[in-house]
Amino acid sequence: MLRPIKKAASRAGQKAAWGAAGVIFGLVGLGFLTAAMWMILVVIVSPLYTSAIIGLFYLGLGCISFAAAASRHPQDVPYEPQTSAAAADAPPLVEAFLYGLKAGHQAKSHRR
Numbered sequence: 001m002l003r004p005i006k007k008a009a010s011r012a013g014q015k016a017a018w019g020a021a022g023v024i025f026g027l028v029g030l031g032f033l034t035a036a037m038w039m040i041l042v043v044i045v046s047p048l049y050t051s052a053i054i055g056l057f058y059l060g061l062g063c064i065s066f067a068a069a070a071s072r073h074p075q076d077v078p079y080e081p082q083t084s085a086a087a088a089d090a091p092p093l094v095e096a097f098l099y100g101l102k103a104g105h106q107a108k109s110h111r112r
Contacts, residue, residue: 041053
């Protein structure tokens with residue numbers, strides 16, 4: 001009975017460990033790329049401009065990341081059914097049928 005739970009916990013732990021290792025290696029790689037970009041830019045422009053260029057690059061990436069995190073996807077917006085005038089005066093069973101029919105039609109149109 002507990003075997004599936006232990007297996008799922010083990011898989012989740014492995015995924016978390018691999019994810020953490022990926023983040024660490026990615027950050028180390030980003031540090032080396034930043035150092036390499038610094039060395040290249042210092043040859044072309046002064047250290048002050050190099051700092052400004054790299055700082056603005058990371059600031060831009062941060063702003064794009066925050067904007068992506070703050071954006072709302074259509075799946076995140078709660079569904080609010082709209083009742084028509086015909087459905088408002090109908091008996092509850094007919095109203096439920098029309099609601100289901102409309103929800104099915106909207107789900108079908110979202111799949112395309």
